[in-house]
Amino acid sequence: EVQLVESGGGLVQPGRSLRLSCTASGFTFGDYAMSWVRQAPGKGLEWVGFIRSKAYGGTTEYAASVKGRFTISRDDSKSIAYLQMNSLKTEDTAVYYCTRMGLKQAFDIWGQGTMVTVSS
Amino acid sequence: QSALTQPASVSGSPGQSITISCTGTSSDVGGYNYVSWYQQHPGKAPKLMIYDVSNRPSGVSNRFSGSKSGNTASLTISGLQAEDEADYYCSSYTSSSTLVFGTGTKVTVL
Numbered sequence A: 001e002v003q004l005v006e007s008g009g010g011l012v013q014p015g016r017s018l019r020l021s022c023t024a025s026g027f028t029f030g031d032y033a034m035s036w037v038r039q040a041p042g043k044g045l046e047w048v049g050f051i052r053s054k055a056y057g058g059t060t061e062y063a064a065s066v067k068g069r070f071t072i073s074r075d076d077s078k079s080i081a082y083l084q085m086n087s088l089k090t091e092d093t094a095v096y097y098c099t100r101m102g103l104k105q106a107f108d109i110w111g112q113g114t115m116v117t118v119s120s
Numbered sequence B: 001q002s003a004l005t006q007p008a009s010v011s012g013s014p015g016q017s018i019t020i021s022c023t024g025t026s027s028d029v030g031g032y033n034y035v036s037w038y039q040q041h042p043g044k045a046p047k048l049m050i051y052d053v054s055n056r057p058s059g060v061s062n063r064f065s066g067s068k069s070g071n072t073a074s075l076t077i078s079g080l081q082a083e084d085e086a087d088y089y090c091s092s093y094t095s096s097s098t099l100v101f102g103t104g105t106k107v108t109v110l
Helices: none
Strands: A003-007 A010-012 A018-025 A033-039 A045-051 A060-062 A070-075 A080-085 A094-101 A114-118 B009-012 B018-023 B035-040 B047-050 B064-069 B072-077 B086-093 B099-101 B105-109
Touching (some): A018 A033, A018 A094, A045 A070, A045 A080, B018 B086
Antiparallel strands (some): A003 A018, B018 B072, B035 B047, B086 B105
């Protein structure tokens, strides 16, 4: 079964850091670009960023709202994608979803999401 | 990058057809055939319904169809069913090599 499982969410103070993990199974992880999408409570979806597969350089792109603060990386040997979040702000409070970009620029597989709450 | 514009809500009776619009610019929706649509039920993760403007992933009902004209993409749900009641989001690739979602549309089955 193709599956993505996020972990690492929780309560963190403003200005601190947190790292989310996304563990994949059921497919050849290294063949796909991986993306993170978030959803603030009661709000819509917001794309956070993605990392290309090694075949396409393993490079990253980010939304303007997180550029310079968030970093996406991947460990293909472990089938894990990471989202390192630094200098967190209260407005970063959201459910964070890990997604596979399996159909060109579409998010075809989604994890169940992990909640990140930034509050003092 | 501003969010793509969708109507806040659309409603229809069972069996009817409804259409949800997604308006962007020539730098996103109008410039690429990389528009996708997602269905999200309350408390659940989104589900891909349409990719590349009009393609359905395996397992998605053929009652869902997509199209595009200029800077506006559309999702049509025909033969509306109670289970179609959900939030729907469009997404597009952009000229900055980023992606952007729409504002979201709540579909209500009357």
